[in-house]
Amino acid sequence: MRRLTELRLQCRLTSSYVMTEKDIQPGDLYWQAIEPIWDRISIYDGPTPFLKQIQCVQPYLRNLFAAHWCQSEVYKGGLHQFFWNSTGVLAPEAVEGFLALGLTDCAVILQEAMAVFGPTYSRERSERTEGLSLLLNEDTEEEVLFKALDVRFFAAIGLGCDRFCQAADAYTRSAAR
Numbered sequence: 001m002r003r004l005t006e007l008r009l010q011c012r013l014t015s016s017y018v019m020t021e022k023d024i025q026p027g028d029l030y031w032q033a034i035e036p037i038w039d040r041i042s043i044y045d046g047p048t049p050f051l052k053q054i055q056c057v058q059p060y061l062r063n064l065f066a067a068h069w070c071q072s073e074v075y076k077g078g079l080h081q082f083f084w085n086s087t088g089v090l091a092p093e094a095v096e097g098f099l100a101l102g103l104t105d106c107a108v109i110l111q112e113a114m115a116v117f118g119p120t121y122s123r124e125r126s127e128r129t130e131g132l133s134l135l136l137n138e139d140t141e142e143e144v145l146f147k148a149l150d151v152r153f154f155a156a157i158g159l160g161c162d163r164f165c166q167a168a169d170a171y172t173r174s175a176a177r
Contacts, residue, residue: 027165030172034064041065043086047123050089060100060175064168066090067097070110071157071164079113079146079153084132089123101167105156113149 041053054062069090073082082088091114098107114121117131135145157164 026162026169028169030064030068030165030168033172033175034061034068037061037065043069043089046125047089050123054090054093060171062093063097063100064172065097066093067101067103067106067164067168070094070097071106071161074150074153075157075161078150079110080132083113083117083128086125088125088128091121091123101164101171103156103164103167106153106164109149109153109156113146116145 037057041050041057043050054065057065069087070082073085073087083091091110095107095110095114098104098110116135117128122128122131132145158166
């Protein structure tokens with residue numbers, strides 16, 4: 001996604017090069033929308049600062065930001081990693097984001113995974129990690145806990161996250177109108 005930023009810089013430095021539609025790859029458009037807010041929202045400082053910061057951005061950017069973080073983290077290490085790390089703070093917003101992007105299957109899968117923690121999902125990382133530790137025992141490995149949901153999620157976002165990128169780009173186009 002940073003490729004688009006580098007390409008824009010190249011265009012400014014090289015006056016003879018004109019960026020065209022063919023230069024834009026899937027995912028570039030939505031990333032261009034959320035890049036300016038990326039450092040304004042911290043997932044690392046706990047629920048209170050996160051909720052305060054994310055409420056300060058436009059709803060469509062909120063949806064893109066949360067859905068991006070979720071799919072990126074799950075793509076790299078599965079749902080266990082998403083919930084174990086600080087990114088789990090934004091799970092409810094990611095559900096909303098997937099729904100807004102038209103990725104209902106991703107939202108449903110994430111809701112099913114969140115239900116593992118009980119009727120009330122905790123944004124507190126320490127509570128999620130404690131819950132995951134309790135769910136894991138000698139017979140259940142990290143990878144097994146969410147394996148079936150991971151497989152479904154990977155299929156839902158598409159090979160190389162293509163389906164996600166296309167949906168996020170289309171959502172960004174419609175929000176820009």
